[in-house]
Amino acid sequence: MGSTVSTQVQKRKALSTEKKVLxxxxxxxxxxxxxxxxxxxxxxxWMAGLGAEKLHINKIVWPGTHDSATNKIGIPFVSRPFAQCQSLSIYRQLVLGTRxxxxxxxxxxKICHGILVTYGIDVVIQDIKKFLSETEKEIVILEIRTEFGHQDPPDFDKYLVDQLGEFLIHQDDHVFGKTVEELLPRRIICIWKPRKSPHxxxxxxxxSAVYLTDNWIDTDLPSTKFDSNMKHLSEQPPALSRNYFxxxxxxxxxxxxxxILCVKPVTGRIxxxxxxxxxxxxxxxxxDRLQVLSTDFIDKDFVDACVGLTHARIEGKA
Known part of the structure; x- marks a missing residue:
């Protein structure tokens, strides 16, 4: 018992220190x-507003959401707080500016986060299609992966192509140097990351999975994560010279x-x-390496920060 208490005291001290650092x-x-x-x-x-004809894919700072389809996961007030990373539906996230x-x-x-489950993938597809039907020049990167510890859905690649085929931008390294206008009328870069099925x-x-990478670390300490993000980002080539996100x-x-095990107060630290x-x-x-920036519980300020930097890039100010 004594060692457990001591460990918790040290953790609280470390957390307090890291909060103060930021x-x-x-x-x-x-x-x-x-x-x-x-x-x-x-x-x-916002992509149309910046000018689709001058907005290159590799100049965009893409606002993203982490565990995007968890707004209704689990049981409200019981298991949901332990797995919910977004409070908005996929459609509302896209309207807000998520890309x-x-x-x-x-x-x-079905969508899952660990062992908790929510609605089926059809809900996500319908929300994306609704958003695309209401806009003309917005590109969406849709990353779908089989959750750790789960099996791939059978024939899932065929399902995605059947559902999204008319919108899909095909895998091609040349896409990164093109403008949004040059890719239209296709609007979705769909990255499928199976665990065992063919890529x-x-x-x-x-x-394939290699086109969207990161260096995620499992920590609840905000300064540790902030510094890790900066370190790994600085090790990447500039966005203009790489053919991946x-x-x-x-x-x-x-x-x-x-x-503290609920997502919102913990992720709120950063x-x-x-x-x-x-x-x-x-x-x-x-x-110049910053490209996709994702968050839990996305809000207007986060979107505006990403779009603002994108605007500065195309204006030659960043």
């Missing part, structure tokens, strides 16, 4: 950067040995520092 950095360095004051007039159609979706499935095509190949309607996740994760992260990318000379 708070102090925010106060001393600020979170201003080129484009930080830009607010898109229409978040639902990268992270969806986890199990063998029966998509060059020219296929779906994209690199994601930074502005999230931290509840740990089983910590008294949630408000997305603008600080961007400003520090400028300070450390690696902002």
């Amino acid at each position: 708070c102090d950095l925010n106060q001393s360095s600020g979170c201003d950067f080129p484009g930080c004051d830009y607010c898109p007039p229409d978040r639902k159609a 990268v979706l992270d969806v986890r499935v199990q063998e029966d095509r 998509p190949k060059a020219g296929d309607p779906l994209w 690199y994601r930074v996740e502005n999230t931290v994760t509840p740990k089983a040995d910590n008294p 949630h408000g520092y997305s603008r600080l992260f961007i400003s520090q990318c400028f300070a450390k000379g690696c902002v």
Whole structure:
């Protein structure tokens, strides 16, 4: 019992220290950067608003969501707080400005987060199609993976192509250097990450796992995650010279040995520092590597930060 108490005391001290580190950095360095004051007039159609004819895929800072389809996962007030990473539906996220979706499935095509389950993948597909029908020049990156510990849904690649075929941008390295306008009327880059099934190949309607990578670490300590994100981002080639998407996740994760296990208060430790992260990318000379930035419980400010930096890039200010 004594060692358990001592361990918890040390954890609380470490957490308190890490919170202070980010708070102090925010106060001393600020979170201003080129484009930080830009607010898109229409978040639902912000790509069109920036000019699809001059917006290159590899210049976009893509606002993404982590565990995107968990708004109704589990049982409300019982198991949901332990697995819910977004409060908005897929459709509402897209309307808000989200352009990268992270969806986890199990063998029966239902969305899951660990052992908890929610609605089927059809709900996600319907929401995406609804959004695309209401916009004209928005590109969406849809990452679908089989959740760890689960089996691939049978023939899932065929299902995705059947459901999304008319919108799919086929796997092609040349896509990264093209503008949004050049890719239209196709609107979805769908990255399928099975655990055991064959992976998509060059020219296929779906994209393979190597086209969206990250360096996710399992921690509930915000400064540790912030520093890890910065380190791994700085090790990437500039976005203009690589043919894959690199994601930074502005999230931290509840740990089983910590008294606080609900997602929202834990991830809230880092949630408000997305603008600080961007400003520090400028300070450390690696902002040209930033491409996909994802978060839990996405909000307008997060979207505006990503769109603002994108606007600065196409204006030649970043």
